[in-house]
Amino acid sequence: MTTSSTPKSHPLLVFSFLLLLLGRSSLAKKERCHPEDKRVLLKIKKAFNDPYILTSWIPDAIGDLPYLQNIFFHKLANFSGPIPYSITKLKYLKSLTISWVNLTGTIPDFLGQLKNLTYLNLSxxxxxxxxPTTLSQIPNLGYIGLDRNKLTGTIPASLVNPKSPPYLILSHNQLSGEIPSSFGDVDFGKIDLSRNKLRGDISMLFGRNKTTQIMDFSRNMFEFNMSNLEIHPSLTFLDLNHNKIYGSIPDVMTQLELQGFNVSYNRLCGKIPQGGTLQTRFDYSAYFHNRCLCGAPLNITC
Incomplete structure (x- = not known):
């Protein structure tokens, strides 16, 4: 892998692989790295006590690669620690993935300084x-993945930008409160808020003009009337299990080509609409433990 000091360099940087390359004498002989980039990468390698692969923490020297566009840390053993402030010097950074690495501390406010970031994955x-509310200062952030952490508090109203319809993945945290009403103006690509402590009415996230494909709100405390939901045909996955949703399943559900669907453990009543994939693709487990749902595939007559 080569590096250079132009804004177009570093199409993808996987540090465990880069540092492995720097450890080989053949790379040093061929001088395939730009001298300045090589100096910084060797400095980073030295910060890890010259390991064969990356196994410790994110060093401050990462900020000395000013034209870096992509950072990818994923499933690295014994990796821990916070995100260093020096990352704010990476003005061209577009994609930041630090996942499955035992990252600790809080999500730093200074990430809002990464104005060119379009993809953030800290899952x-x-x-x-x-x-942090400062994430709203990143104008084109189209993917926010903060799932499988221990985050608390409410979801900031300014977190997503309606002009950059995002994938918002916040599942498996300890978030609480209601979903901001401003989210009703956003056409999400995917939204997953499952397994939190969220409550309130989320019906504003549905609509004929919403082209969201995947929606997972399971295992929260959401409470709204499902009867009159308007849903765009693009929806392929809807999971609402373990909430406090009432009313009936709307007939529009029969018009969707659903790959996933679950409304179990709610307070729904009435006959399950017949048609589409509601009976052919999903068994009773997608509907059971409701107040008074009836009809196939439940073995309850109406």
Whole structure:
């Protein structure tokens, strides 16, 4: 892998692989790295006590690669620690993935300084505290993945930008409160808020003009009337299990080509609409433990 000091360099940087390359004498002989980039990468390698692969923490020297566009840390053993402030020097950074690496501390406010960031994935770590409102200062952030952490507090109303319809993945945290009403103006690509402590009415996230494909709100405390939901045909996955949703399943559900569907453990009543994939693709487990649902595939007559 080569590096250079132009804004177009570093199409993808996987540090465990880069540092492995730097450890080989053949790379040093061929001088395939730009001298300055090589100096910084060797400095980073030295910060890890010259390991064969990356196994410790994110060093401050990462900020000395000013034209870096992509960072990818994923499933690295014995990796821990916070995100260093020096990352704010990476003005061209577009994609930041630090997942499955035991990242600790809070999500730093200074990430909002990464104005060119379009993809943020900090999933499967041990991050605590609230979601910083400064993330709203990143104008084109189209993917926000903060799932599988220990985040608390409410979801900031300004977190997503309606002009950059995002994938918002916040599942498996300890978030609480209601979903901001401003989210009703956003056409999400995917939204997953499952397994939190969220409550309130989320019906504003549905609509004929919403082209969202995947919606997972399971295992929260959401409470709204499902009877009159308007849903765009693009929806392929809807999971609402373990909430406090009432009313009936709307007939529009029969018009969807659903790959996933679950409304179990709610307060729904009435006859399950017949048609589409509601009976052919999903068995009774997608509907049971409701107040008074009836009809196939439940063995309850109406």
């Amino acid at each position: 499967f770590n041990n991050l605590t505290g609230p979601i």
